[in-house]
Amino acid sequence: MTSGSGNRDERMSGNGFIRAEAIVVRLVGILLGLALIAMVLVNVANAVGRYTGGFSLVGADELLVYGMIWIVMLGAILAARSRDHLSINLLPTAMSGVMAATVQIVVDLATVAVSLFIAWHSFDFISRIAALNQTSMGLGMPMVIPHSAVLVGFVGIAAVTAFLTIVDISRLAAFERGRK
Template sequence: MTRRGQLLGRIEARIVALVRRVLGLGLIAMVLLNVANAAGRYGGLPTLTGADEALVYGMIWIVMLGAILAARSRDHLTIDLLPDHLGTHAAAFVRMLTDAATLAVCAFVAWHSWSFVERIGAIGQTSMGLGIPMVIPHFAITLGFAGMALMAAVLLVADLAALRQPAPRGERA
């Protein structure tokens, strides 16, 4: 690997670590908000207006950003029985098919999600409890699927490069 490739790899690792920390802190903040709201509701204290709504929207953002990381590391829901029992080239080909299908589906959903975000942005729709613009929670879907499509494209290119490499000696192609 070149120095530039190593530098990009280190930068990517730091960004991924930062995103994971932010997602973890967001989840902890959501748990604390939920506990505070429950304590108010069942303990006779004031409840937090819009807390349930904030929890739902926060969870949507955490799931969609986490899905990008899962797609990047291929930790998303897959059945790896076939590629695990194939040779290097055959496994890379199966991964390429999976990457291409993932890219197509995620790009399709991101495109249509963006169309929806544009429509609700145009009418100025806001949430009932907090009054936040509904483009904020809905954009999480657009960003998540666009990010997964991007990761699928990167993995597709990497698998294509792996397919171009000669198979290791003694291994079936």
């Protein structure tokens, strides 16, 4: 095997996947940051226009609220990926080894269950407002768009956490096989 094919094999391996995933996460984080900066600029422009009496951006407040909801929910997926979301690591940090890994798996399974529960109810609500063709007052935006952020966020949290749980279970199983 030549060194060129070895590099290709490495890119196709888990390390290549991990690097690609890290790049995607970094890009999403940058895009969320840029979206937040854009929202601040819209807010400043709207405030300047209002207080100088020159203009008012119709729907700016709605856009800011809906944009913030999307940023928070997409950021929650990234936080779940790094396990910085909705958890107090008091028990796992006080334990070590198999017990800490087991507690982490239980926490992850609970996170997946709760996230799927919320996602299901969000989907149900979105279905209802879609049937009504409800739109926002300022922008005339279909309300399905801002409400979908909750669905996307919790489905994303469930998917990321389920993947991390599978990885943790396989590591725990490998550890247990190594102990025997």
